[in-house]
Amino acid sequence: MSASTPTQAVSPAWTRHLVIAWVLLVALTLAGPALGSTGLLLAIAGVKFTLIGLVFMELRHAHVLWRVLLVGFALFVAAFCAIAL
Amino acid sequence: MSTDFHPGPATTADEATSTFFYPPGGLLIWIVILLELLTFGLGFLGFAMAEDAGSPAWLAARASLDVPLATVNTVILLTSGLAVALGVAAWQRDRRATAIRWTLAAAGLGVAFTALKVVEYVAKWDAGLGPAAGSFFGFYWGLTAFHLLHVLAGIVMLLWMARRLRSPAPFAHDAATPATTAAFWHMCDLVWVFLFPLLYLGQ
Numbered sequence: 001m002s003a004s005t006p007t008q009a010v011s012p013a014w015t016r017h018l019v020i021a022w023v024l025l026v027a028l029t030l031a032g033p034a035l036g037s038t039g040l041l042l043a044i045a046g047v048k049f050t051l052i053g054l055v056f057m058e059l060r061h062a063h064v065l066w067r068v069l070l071v072g073f074a075l076f077v078a079a080f081c082a083i084a085l
Numbered sequence: 086m087s088t089d090f091h092p093g094p095a096t097t098a099d100e101a102t103s104t105f106f107y108p109p110g111g112l113l114i115w116i117v118i119l120l121e122l123l124t125f126g127l128g129f130l131g132f133a134m135a136e137d138a139g140s141p142a143w144l145a146a147r148a149s150l151d152v153p154l155a156t157v158n159t160v161i162l163l164t165s166g167l168a169v170a171l172g173v174a175a176w177q178r179d180r181r182a183t184a185i186r187w188t189l190a191a192a193g194l195g196v197a198f199t200a201l202k203v204v205e206y207v208a209k210w211d212a213g214l215g216p217a218a219g220s221f222f223g224f225y226w227g228l229t230a231f232h233l234l235h236v237l238a239g240i241v242m243l244l245w246m247a248r249r250l251r252s253p254a255p256f257a258h259d260a261a262t263p264a265t266t267a268a269f270w271h272m273c274d275l276v277w278v279f280l281f282p283l284l285y286l287g288q
Contacts, residue, residue: 015174022167029159029281033152038287048278056170057271058109058264066108066115073122077129077279084133085287 021055039082046078110268118272121235125228125276132224132283146221147284149214151205155285158201159277162236165194166274169243169267176250176263184263185250191270192243195236202233225284232276239270 028044035041053070054060060067108115137143172187209215209222216226246266 015171018167018170018174022163025163025166026160029156029163032282032286033156035286038282041282041286042279045278045282049275052166052271052274052278056166056274057268062108063105065105069119073126077126080130081133081279081283084130085138085283 017055021051025051038085042078042082046074049074110264111262114265114268118268118275121272122275125231125279128224128228128231129279129283132228135220135224137220142219143221146214146219146225147287149209149212150225150285151208152285154201154205155281158198158205159281161194161198161201162274162277165191165198166271168194169270173263173267181250185247188243188247188250188263192240192247195240195243195270198236199233199240202229202236228280228284232273232280235269235276236273239266239273242266242269 025048028048032041032044035044050071053074054067059070106112132138135143168187168191172184172191175181175183175187209225214222216223243266246263250263
């Protein structure tokens with residue numbers, strides 16, 4: 001293990017967060033085909049994008065600017081495509 | 086450069102600057118990820134702004150896609166993302182054998198995603214729905230094939246990572262760690278969660 005790796009990010013609670021995030025992601029994916037609205041589908045895509053970024057990619061431990069960049073990208077793409085389509 | 090350092094909330098300007106330069110996986114992979122997201126983002130905007138977007142021909146083309154197959158593939162990709170994240174967590178806990186198993190599982194799921202994508206491509210090609218079969222299929226082939234190239238690169242990186250984890254002192258002098266490879270793999274998830282509704286779902 002890297003000497004500079006603290007244990008705070010690898011507790012059993014962190015593993016539970018990963019599994020809970022995955023359950024949410026799969027549930028939102030399975031709900032998608034039943035939804036007709038493009039806007040709603042893109043909003044859900046934005047939520048899934050943010051979940052992956054914050055939980056799977058551990059950005060919740062990173063500098064706020066990285067979180068802003070990622071969530072900003074999701075918001076921009078979802079809003080632009082929802083308006084254009 | 087340590088790339089898995091999670092220093093927690095910054096209390097000074099220096100600490101804040103430090104956390105900015107050490108995102109999970111390392112700064113370099115995040116520059117790559119942002120450039121990739123920008124590239125795919127332009128593709129998404131081009132898709133949304135296409136001249137015949139929403140036309141009857143466009144909607145008929147979308148309706149010809151295999152939604153159940155794409156849904157299964159989405160779940161496979163998300164599950165591989167979980168496997169990679171669990172692999173990184175195991176590596177951080179010094180459980181190397183577990184980390185290797187999760188990493189190989191993620192690579193296997195990546196291969197399954199690729200196999201289903203090939204099945205889908207063959208069906209479309211045999212039906213005469215290649216990249217030249219209208220604007221929608223131009224975007225469909227271009228965006229999904231570019232994404233698939235990233236998945237294939239990710240599989241190679243995961244296999245490399247599993248191999249490195251077997252060595253006595255993996256990543257001792259490397260800028261790239263399991264978190265770096267994981268960040269690249271999760272980028273494939275990030276792109277797909279927008280590709281899936283844009284191409285396969287909606288009205």
